[in-house]
Amino acid sequence: MKKLIRLSLVLVATIGLASTVAGCKGGGGALSLDEYFEKYEQLDNEAENGTADLEREYDAALTSTTLNDEVRADLQEFYTKQVDVRREYVEGISKLDPPDEAQAPHDASVSSYEAVLTAFTGIIDDIGEAETISDLETIFGGAEITAAIEAATKACVDLQQVADDNNINVNLECE
Secondary structure (H helix, E strand, O other): OHHHHHHHHHHHHHHHHHOOOOOOOOOOOOOOHHHHHHHHHHHHHHHHHHHHHHHHHOHHHHOOOOOOHHHHHHHHHHHHHHHHHHHHHHHHHOOOOOOHHHHHHHHHHHHHHHHHHHHHHHHHHHHHHOOOHHHHHHHHOOHHHHHHHHHHHHHHHHHHHHHHHOOOOOOOOOO
16 A cells, blocks of 8 residues: 555656646747746745655555555545645646747646646545555546546656757656
């Protein structure tokens, strides 16, 4: 279970890196690529710090090898707070105005990350109904969440390619 739950956290964090903008202002934005990725990385670092704080707070539930009412409730609370941290991140990123070169992957990452947030929000109740570790594995491996994570990973890779093609020193840690 520890590996499964940690894996899902890693996926959320990775996708967080991919979620570039929710309310785009349109191509040819005011920011240069350097400024865009600098601000993006700053917002990501803030979200990563929030995730790390949550992981410390909920370590017992995240590393539990048994599933009981307390662990289920803590996992539900953890994922609710994790979604909130990532939603704040998307809102912050949405205020950025990407340049033309980043617009398409920016838009794709936003929509795919929103799908991930929706999928994680959808499984919070399911976590509370899980009876076994196997049930949790099924929940975290569901088709909706898997498809959302795959789309967000692709969007992240595409955004990383923009940075790489323009010699921007950023590592979005997409995979």
